[in-house]
Amino acid sequence: MAESTVHQSRSRDLDKLLLRPGNLVAPTFEPGAQLRDDLQEYAKILVVGAGGLGCELLKDLALSGFKNLEVIDMDRIEVTNLNRQFLFRLEDVGKPKAEVAARRVMERVSGVNIVPHFCRIEDKDIDFYRDFIIIVLGLDSVEARSYINAVACGFLEYDSDDKPIEETVKPMVDGGTEGFKGHARVIIPGSTPCFECTIWLFPPQVKFPLCTLAETPRTAAHCIEYAHLIKWDEVHSGKTFDPDDPEHMKWVYTEAVKRAELFGIQGVTYSLTQGVVKNIIPAIASTNAIVSAACTLETLKLVSGCSKTLSNYLTYNGVEGLHIKVTEFVKDKDCLVCGPGVLLELDTSVTLQKFIDMLEEHPKLLLSKASVRHQATNLYMQAPQVLEEMTRSNLNLPLFELMGKVPRDIVHVTGTTSRDDKKASCLRKLCLVFKGADAVTDQDMAVGA
């Protein structure tokens, strides 16, 4: 009996949102017990990252009624994580973050199931990501965000009017923090800007000139970067520096201290060395909590439709006073990652050369001297000469075969467009559909015919 009381009280407040109609809801909102139950049974959510934000996200999502969660993280727990990554204890140091985080939340929140994945995000098949209704990101790097974004946008398909097809939309909720600052954003591929549409929002990484490091160091960071970037190679020829190897880090620290003494510079410490070399940003537990809470609420709203979602980028800045702002960024219609691309229908017999000629005539493209790339393969490169020679033999082959005989896929082309007698270089995304390819069962017969 105690069990059922707990259950009721936990979903009571959520029920108020999910069981009753409202005015400020999404057009698809269908309140009722069915929605609540479906949410628990079918809404499978992936949390990427089990660090400062990830711990908060898992806890928040579990307490918001989601029962099917998975978490992926390649890192192991370090002592320095313990101040804010509250799911971890001292005895967990050295264990995989994803596994410990999943276990701890399951211990505390009954009925929730969390599957941990202790691996790199690139190690998973693309289809692994297809399974989730929403992907929530608690990451600290541009690279990882860019990768997940490419995967999620890769599922997106457009109809013939360049409208996103709803079943192929894989929304993302992205959180990020840096000290007192943070952001939460909702990415609905095809509707709101994807990560690449607005990558310019990320400030460039600070890099010191090498000659300053070598000749005129002025700060403790200069001394550390000298030991890391110049001295390391000088002493360990050929051996690559591993930031996760404590021996390597200690060596860099010792060298940086020597360097600092030589130039009379104060302030080189072991933790600063780690900070500079690994580009660690100071993390504040409460900023993570705020950003995670915003992300979790947006996730709940997206999945249930119980309220309108953030549109589409929330920034939180607690550095000087407190400023919170929501900005509605617009998507880049020609985005190579989330944009529809230009749809082209082709016969399966069209050769690569013919295809390149067609691009020149196509009214939407007028693209001459095209180089063509399909997935990770360069089908043809106009330049430099060495690549042109390596890819020239493809020109006489049917494009359909070069692309692995798939009925439909994306290719990217670069070349020169001329509009109003002005020439400009451009990079375009094309969506190729091969006529009748779906029906073809015996490839040899098709080519023969």
Next chain:
Amino acid sequence: MIKLFKVKERQRELAENANGKLPIKKQSAGELRLHKDISELNLHKTCTLAFPNGKDDLMNFEVTIRPDEGYYLGGTFVFSFQISSIYPHEAPKVKCKTKVYHPNIDLEGNVCLNILREDWKPVLNINAVIYGLFHLLMEPNHEDPLNQDAAAVLRDNPQLFESNVRRAMIGGYMGQTFFPRCI
């Protein structure tokens, strides 16, 4: 926003054809931009490119520069380029693989070129970097030294610098350091 019943349908479909598609390697936006950069290269006749990992790996390549004037006339200098998946958000990583007596290139191959570090901007491209390297070989400068000895000689005695460069390129010792022949 999301229709749950569609999710249900999809889960059933997935269960039905469990082994559907082959895993596909995801290409990054950085690779696409690099594809554009490479296909549009407009190089000086002294510069050539090589792709040691074949035509499909553009992220790692080598640029060979054979200066046709200046201190380094006649030499052959190979630079390795490593491009990250978030290019052009991040600059290419460039190293000089040829050991060279040069004020702005150290003996480990680190290159002091502003656009490779503090002045990199995403509007720059591979062409700009190659021209930067070319410029560095045409006009070494003693103001941004990575090889302090070479910089001091260039500043105080350009003639001695010139003969030192020759000696290093022909192959031989300069003080304690051996320079393999690169002419």
